[in-house]
Amino acid sequence: MAALPDRQARAANASPPPRSFGEEGARLSYGDYLRLKDLLAQQAPQSGASDELLFITIHQVYELWFKLLLHELERIRDAMIEGALWRARHLFRRVHAVERVLVEQVQVLETMTPQDFLEFRSVLAPASGFQSVQFRELEFLSGAKDEAYLGRLRDADDAELARLRRRLAEPTLWDAYLTALSQRGLAVSDEEIMDSLLAVARDRGSYDDLWELAEDLLTHDETTAHWRMRHVQMVERQIGTKSGTGGSSGAPYLRGRTRMQFFPLLWELRAWL
Numbered sequence: 001m002a003a004l005p006d007r008q009a010r011a012a013n014a015s016p017p018p019r020s021f022g023e024e025g026a027r028l029s030y031g032d033y034l035r036l037k038d039l040l041a042q043q044a045p046q047s048g049a050s051d052e053l054l055f056i057t058i059h060q061v062y063e064l065w066f067k068l069l070l071h072e073l074e075r076i077r078d079a080m081i082e083g084a085l086w087r088a089r090h091l092f093r094r095v096h097a098v099e100r101v102l103v104e105q106v107q108v109l110e111t112m113t114p115q116d117f118l119e120f121r122s123v124l125a126p127a128s129g130f131q132s133v134q135f136r137e138l139e140f141l142s143g144a145k146d147e148a149y150l151g152r153l154r155d156a157d158d159a160e161l162a163r164l165r166r167r168l169a170e171p172t173l174w175d176a177y178l179t180a181l182s183q184r185g186l187a188v189s190d191e192e193i194m195d196s197l198l199a200v201a202r203d204r205g206s207y208d209d210l211w212e213l214a215e216d217l218l219t220h221d222e223t224t225a226h227w228r229m230r231h232v233q234m235v236e237r238q239i240g241t242k243s244g245t246g247g248s249s250g251a252p253y254l255r256g257r258t259r260m261q262f263f264p265l266l267w268e269l270r271a272w273l
């Protein structure tokens with residue numbers, strides 16, 4: 001291999017310095033690429049209350065993360081069906097990291113006092129988190145399909161309803177995990193599934209990838225439950241025992257939701273080990 005020219009030799013060559021990577025076309029700027037004009041025009045407080053910008057910003061950030069989570073969880077599901085378990089595991093690391101951010105982010109909204117929330121709470125009604133289509137899509141994709149929530153959406157448009165109906169029809173993460181198990185010769189019928197999960201847990205030498213994937217599913221379940229618990233704590237801090245703008249009992253309804261599990265068999269497995 002030829003030696004690299006030293007600094008003096010390079011200076012003597014006197015050719016112009018190379019342009020930095022990608023500058024040749026010079027078409028995109030930071031703001032164009034990220035569509036910041038559009039993005040930053042989307043925060044439109046309805047009241048004069050100072051904390052409404054915080055409230056809107058937080059919710060929009062959640063919805064952006066939900067969008068990414070849906071994208072990655074779909075890829076995880078498809079990777080499991082294709083038998084590319086390494087890719088599913090790789091993407092689960094990203095999903096878990098984002099989910100931890102979602103939990104951590106609650107504290108930002110908790111810097112708002114209930115008095116300051118009350119300055120604009122009445123303008124929100126009857127809007128509420130019930131109407132988060134992406135949140136419900138995440139639940140459906142994870143395995144908690146409950147058609148009744150379609151009725152709580154109020155003013156969802158046709159495209160949103162179609163998205164939710166598609167999620168109700170398509171395979172869940174759990175369906176995909178069962179496919180991965182059966183591809184390895186393990187039985188997945190209702191009667192046999194627990195024996196198969198036990199076989200995976202007891203023979204890490206043969207099934208370590210399937211075991212670790214089940215652990216990744218469980219972590220997804222657990223971090224989602226953490227979010228639900230942090231959300232209800234925040235709700236109790238903000239509105240106490242008041243009912244919700246979306247028409248539910250508020251904190252009691254949300255407390256009930258914290259018991260939800262996407263993958264109950266993975267939790268039950270612990271008792272059989």
Ligand code: HEM
Nearest residue numbers: 062128129130132135235238239244245246247248250257
């Ligand atoms: C001041 C802060 C918040 C309060 C007081 C609050 C209150 C509530 C209440 C009372 C409900 C039950 C529906 C109803 O009757 O209104 C609800 C549901 C929900 N909220 Fe919030 N929320 C807050 C912040 C957030 C944030 C930051 C998110 C993030 C996206 C969020 C997402 C949701 C979702 C997805 C639901 C549906 C939960 C389910 O059905 O399991 N909320 N919220």
Ligand SMILES: N[C@@H](CC(=O)c1ccccc1NC=O)C(=O)O
Nearest residue numbers: 124127128129239243244245246
């Ligand atoms: N349900 C809340 C209001 C609320 O938090 C909210 C209102 C409109 C859009 C998103 C919301 N966030 C989560 O429920 C309440 O009862 O105060």
